[in-house]
Amino acid sequence: MSKSKKTIELAKTILIVLLTINGLFLAWRTGLFSDVIAAFPLIGDVALLMRTTTSHEEPGAMTIKEAARPISIVITNEAGERFGVRGDSTRRNLLYDSVVSTMGEAMGSASRPVEVSSDEWRIALSGSSVFFEYITPINISVLADWFGSGISEMDEDAYIRRIFISFGEDISRLYFQEYTSGLYFGTDTAAIAGKAQELENYQPNGALFAFETMLRGYENAPYQLIMEGRYHPNVRSDVSGNQQEMLDIALFVFGHYTEMAQTYLSGDVLVCVGTQFNIGVHPDGRIIYRRTDMPEAGVQQTEYSLSEMIEHARMVIENSIGAKSGEAEVKFEAIRYSEGVYGVYFGYYIAGGRIYLYEDRHAAIISFSSGIITDAELNFRSFFVTDEYTRLLPEKQALAAANGEFILSYSDTGQEIMLPAWVRAWF
Numbered sequence: 068m069s070k071s072k073k074t075i076e077l078a079k080t081i082l083i084v085l086l087t088i089n090g091l092f093l094a095w096r097t098g099l100f101s102d103v104i105a106a107f108p109l110i111g112d113v114a115l116l117m118r119t120t121t122s123h124e125e126p127g128a129m130t131i132k133e134a135a136r137p138i139s140i141v142i143t144n145e146a147g148e149r150f151g152v153r154g155d156s157t158r159r160n161l162l163y164d165s166v167v168s169t170m171g172e173a174m175g176s177a178s179r180p181v182e183v184s185s186d187e188w189r190i191a192l193s194g195s196s197v198f199f200e201y202i203t204p205i206n207i208s209v210l211a212d213w214f215g216s217g218i219s220e221m222d223e224d225a226y227i228r229r230i231f232i233s234f235g236e237d238i239s240r241l242y243f244q245e246y247t248s249g250l251y252f253g254t255d256t257a258a259i260a261g262k263a264q265e266l267e268n269y270q271p272n273g274a275l276f277a278f279e280t281m282l283r284g285y286e287n288a289p290y291q292l293i294m295e296g297r298y299h300p301n302v303r304s305d306v307s308g309n310q311q312e313m314l315d316i317a318l319f320v321f322g323h324y325t326e327m328a329q330t331y332l333s334g335d336v337l338v339c340v341g342t343q344f345n346i347g348v349h350p351d352g353r354i355i356y357r358r359t360d361m362p363e364a365g366v367q368q369t370e371y372s373l374s375e376m377i378e379h380a381r382m383v384i385e386n387s388i389g390a391k392s393g394e395a396e397v398k399f400e401a402i403r404y405s406e407g408v409y410g411v412y413f414g415y416y417i418a419g420g421r422i423y424l425y426e427d428r429h430a431a432i433i434s435f436s437s438g439i440i441t442d443a444e445l446n447f448r449s450f451f452v453t454d455e456y457t458r459l460l461p462e463k464q465a466l467a468a469a470n471g472e473f474i475l476s477y478s479d480t481g482q483e484i485m486l487p488a489w490v491r492a493w494f
Contacts, residue, residue, distance in 0.1 A: 135213030136163050138398070138416075139200040139292050141231075141276075142269045147193050151274025151292055154419020154475070156396055162269075166197050167214060173232045173241045175216030176257035183242070183253040189278060189289075191233040191242055191253070195266055198231035200292065202414075203401045204246035212374035221254075229290055232256070234266070244290075277466055288472035288492075293463055298456040299487035300418050304479050306352040307391035307449035310337040314348045320387045321346075321356055321440065351481075352447035353428070358440065370438060373402055373409075380411035380433035383443070388431060393449035395422065397430050408442075409435045417450050420475035420487055424448070448479060457486050465489045 140162050142150040152159045192198065204226035222245075230243040242253045278289035285291075308316075314337055318324045321344065328341035337348040343360045371379065377399055389397045395417040403410045413431040415422035424430070424446055434442040459465070465473050472492040477485040 135167070135210075136160060136398075137199040138202045139198075140166070141196075141198040141200075141274055141292060142166075142266050143192070143194065143196045143198070144266050144269070144271070145195045148271035149274040150269035150272050151294055153292060153294060156416075169197065170199065170230070170232060171214030171216040173239060173256040174211060174214055174221075177221060177241050177254045178256075180221060180241075180243075180252035180254040183251050185251055185289075187253065188242055188244070188251045191240065192231060192276065192290075193279075195234040196231050197266070198229070200229050200290070201227075202398065204228045206373055206402075208372070209374045209377065209402075212372065280463055280466065282463055283467045284470040285466060287470060288466070291466060291472050293466065295462075297458050297461050299420070299459055299475060300452045301455045301457060301487070302417055302422075302477050302485045303451045303453055303483055304422075304485055305449050305483070306350075307388070307393070307447045308352075310348045310350060313352065313354055313445075313447050314339055314346060316387050316391075317346050317348070317354050317356060317445065320383045321443070351425070354443075354445040354447065356440075356443040356445070358442070361437070361441075371435070376409055376435050377402055377411055379435070379440070380413070380431075383433055383440070384413055384431050384445075388445050388447050391447055391449055392430075393451045395448075395450040400429070407436055411435070415448065415450065415479075417477065418452055418475075418487070420477050422448075422450060422477045422479055422485070424479050425481060450477075450479075450485075453484070459487060459489060 136159065139151065139153045140159055141152075142162070144150075152162055205228070206223075207221055207225040207227055208223050210227060210230070225243075226246040227243045228246050230241070233240045233242060239256050240253050241256050242251065244251050273295040275293045276289065277285040277291040277293060280293060307313075314330070315324075318326075318328075318339070323341055323344055326341045326343065328339050328344075330337065330339045332338070333347075335350050339346040339348075343358060345357050345359060347355045349355075381399060384397050392415065395415045397413050398416050399411070400414045401412045403412070411433045412429050413433075415424070415430045422430075428444070428446050430446055430448075432442075432444045433440060459475075460468065469489065469491050473489050474492050476488055476490045478488070479485060
């Protein structure tokens with residue numbers, strides 16, 4: 068085949084591909100391929116984000132519970148011996164999947180909670196139980212959505228960071244601490260047959276709560292989980308991709324990939340401006356997204372629950388920085404409201420530690436207003452555990468030194484290798 072004919076055939080192929088993409092996009096936006104798209108998780112998630120927001124469609128493709136995995140889980144057997152999981156995400160996920168339905172059943176069948184003393188709370192926690200700890204306080208209605216249950220007679224405005232089920236012979240009880248007031252609550256739930264016996268399958272690994280150590284500082288953090296072990300891995304960090312690659316990902320997850328846009332360099336920042344948005348991609352991996360068009364006045368927007376907004380944001384994260392983060396997890400940390408805007412915050416975690424980014428940035432912040440994503444910041448970084456380890460104070464000594472709650476941390480200051488350290492918790 069001559070060179071000219073090859074060129075013509077290549078041009079035809081490109082045209083067919085472009086027309087196909089355009090047709091698929093139009094079908095996507097009009098809903099013709101909804102069922103087919105939903106069969107492919109990545110495409111289905113992004114398709115959901117690209118839906119027009121003036122309808123009242125429920126986000127049925129979302130799996131609300133995906134953000135629900137706690138930072139720590141503790142299993143206590145009838146002898147009071149504990150099996151705790153905090154840094155091992157694989158083991159934590161397996162453990163969570165095996166007990167989350169029990170937590171949901173307990174919450175859904177709970178009667179009205181009553182205030183209990185800290186002594187009752189600790190006695191219950193020292194017996195056969197399943198304990199969840201979250202990074203920051205979570206609204207109880209969000210927890211109910213995550214666990215796939217109702218919240219019965221509980222206060223929907225309550226915020227909870229720690230919650231556990233205490234198993235008894237005839238009846239089980241659900242306990243939690245309300246974050247704002249600091250008060251403890253307990254309530255009877257339906258007896259959960261056989262679950263207490265299943266807890267005996269988890270062999271104790273030396274996990275303790277701070278109040279059991281009686282060391283200095285435990286009063287300020289009585290439910291700090293104390294684990295054994297002094298050696299923690301060093302971590303290697305890097306920017307995950309070049310500016311054009313990161314821009315392409317941002318255009319995709321925010322639903323602007325097929326729109327006409329102008330791209331140019333402003334200093335060392337790659338800028339992309341469209342009719343509905345602008346994006347700035349910094350060389351250090353930080354992306355700033357702004358939506359510049361807002362819905363017309365009087366047009367009613369989709370209203371999402373807190374858990375649905377968290378899940379929308381999580382899908383953006385999973386298909387952007389989460390896909391480029393190496394061995395680190397990007398975990399939901401908090402949702403905050405201010406002047407009509409909900410901000411959903413995420414952080415990087417690896418080897419049981421939180422990664423603190425330069426200038427105290429979060430891994431991502433996704434902001435919602437009137438049912439759409441209006442602003443976002445994504446920090447593209449990748450992290451990998453090395454074969455080298457750093458010896459730290461044992462956690463019992465770290466508790467005394469911190470005189471309160473502490474966490475394992477890594478500081479991403481631009482150096483390639485990050486060393487672990489204990490720091491006072493920010494929550």
